[in-house]
Amino acid sequence: MPETASPRLFPLFADLRGRAVLVVGGGAVAARKVEALAGTGARIRVGAPALEPALAAAAARGELEHLPGRFVPSWLDGTWLAIAATDDAAVNRAVAEAGEARGVWVNVVDDAALARVQLPARVERGPLQIAISSGGGAPMLARLVRERLETQFDESFGALAGLLARHRRTIVARWPDTAARRRAFERLLAGPLQGLLRRRRHIEAERMLERELAPAGDAAPARGSVALVGAGPGDAGLLTLRALRLLGEADVILHDRLVSSEVLQLARRDAERIEVGKQAGRHAVPQEAINALLVEHAAAGRRVVRLKGGDPFVFGRGGEELEALRAAGIDYEVVPGITAAAACAAYAGIPLTHRDHAQSVRLVTAHAKEGPDTLDWAALAQERQTLAFYMGVARLEVVQAQLIAHGRPPETPFALVENGTRADQRVVQGRLTDLSHLARHHAVQSPALLIVGEVAALAGALHWFGAPPLGASDVPLANAA
Structure with a gap:
């Protein structure tokens, strides 16, 4: 092995209950090490001329x-583990040498060559701990790995570890064969148990585990669950951590047409994907059929993700789907997504509210069910508010005409954000009186969000993503002043 290579360390978790642990140093670094030892049951001793306030308070x-x-070597008498955490290299070396002479394990902070034991970067979730070490050669890399793992393992893993530990004897008795126990665990952990723990439904999770542990003849048939997950407007980087986890666990994914391929690529590779998207003038799958698919797959014991563009509860028919699931007795959860108004406006450099221009925001769907127009145009036409119209490409002329007819000034700024947050995002900017003309000239297509209000004028100055906005100067206007 080259001398520069880090040694291959043997990983070990130590039971420190009742054992003496010495920390040499009284500053902030020593305080962090003492904090890490808290809760282990160790008898902590801190050697230093003076202690920083938190350590002094703990001593009191x-x-x-x-x-x-x-430091004097006698401090190590009766000690099982020592940590040298001073800013004096000579003192740290003295602790290491004295520990070597006495057969005491010594960790020296930031000095792998002197240390005989290293303290790893850790991810802690209750009784579950994940330790990461680079052998002392690249501590920043170990910290980076820890940070990534922190996002992958949420608090439900701690609750799950505690739940399984409480039932360990019953689990071993139920499946005495190791291979059978492993298969049972894989099935159990693939089900909705952890989802219940994520939603703090601990009693239901306990009962579910107890049903699984019942004799084979008494066990209830497996039943799946549905998660309504907001996929955001397209940029996969805007997914929440919980959405990402659920995509990695799903057996079946029912997704809208507007869910980007980048988001779908993050899903479990062998998950069944079913497109149920709808677009103006073409309803690929009726809502009633989507509801039936959700119930069918969940009732068959599958983990279903209903993946929706934007947010499930903002013009996403999420409420209708939950009503169908509740009526069928299907377990469900909802994971919010970044709705199009927030995301598209941000990527276009448009603040939805601004102290100088708009003190409120209205989210409006321009696509209504068959029947008369029920929008309160007089209220929508009021100034000093921002309007965000969803699904409005087919009705831009109506929106323009109604707002102007009800008193919104024709020179009110607007911005159309097409394919917001995606690589092919386009922004068209202008005056309300030119809205339909500009949209036709630039062939704006769905998905596009219409923002009306004084804040829309800021898109030109504040844009940061993609090309600058297209505007009136890019085309001769039929009704330009």
């Missing part, structure tokens, strides 16, 4: 013993 409460003064 009797949570640790303070050994005042500079």
Whole structure:
């Protein structure tokens, strides 16, 4: 092995209950090490001429013993583990050498060559711990890995570990064969148990596990669940962590047409994908059929993700789908997504509210069911508010005419954001009186969000994503002043 290579360390979790652990140093670094030792049951001793405030307070409460003064080898007597955490290299070396002579494990902070034991970067979820080490050669890499794991393992893993630990004897008795136990665990962890824990429904999770542990003849048939997940407007980087986890666990994904391929690529590779998207003038799958598919797959014991563009509860018919699931007795959860108004406006450089221009925002769907127009145009035409119209490409002339007819000034700024947050995003900017003309000239297509209000004028100055907005100067207008 080259001398520069880090050693291959043997990973080990130590039971420190009742054992003496010495921390040499009284500053902030030593305080962090003492904090890491808290809860282990160790008898903590801190040796230093003086202690920083948090350590001094802990000593006053009797949570640790303070050994005042500079390090002397006798501090190691009866010690099982020592940590040298001073800013004095000579003192740290003295601790390491004294520990080597006494057969005491010593960790030296930021000095892998002197240390005989290293303290790994850790991810803690209750009784579940994940330790990461680079062998001391690249501590920043270990921290980076820890940060990534922190996002993948939420608090439900701690609750799950505690739940399984409480039932360990019953689990072993139920499946005494190791291979059968492993298969049972894979089936159990693939089901809705962890989803219940994520939603803090601990009693239901306990009962579910107890049903699984019942004798085979008493076990209830497996039943799946549905998660309504907001996919955002297209940029996969805008997915929430919970959405990403659920996509990795799904057996079946029912997705809208507007869900981007980048988002779908993050899903579990072998998940069944079913497009149920709707667009103006072409309803590929009626809503009633979508509801039936959700119930059918969940009732068959599958984990279903209903993946919706934007947010499930903002013009996403999420409420209708939950009503169908509840009526069928299907377990469900909802994961919000970034709705198009927030995301498209942000990527176009348009603040939806602004102290100088708009004190309120209205989210409006320009696509209504068959029947008369029920929008309150007089209220929508009021100034000093921002209007965000969803699904409005086919009705731009109506929106323009109604707003002007009800008193919104014709020179009111607007912005049309097509394919917002995606690589092919386009923004068309102008005056309300030119809205339909500009949209036709630039052949704006769905999906596009219409923003009306004084804040829309800021798109030209504040744009940061993609090309600058297209505007009136890009085309001769039929009704330009």
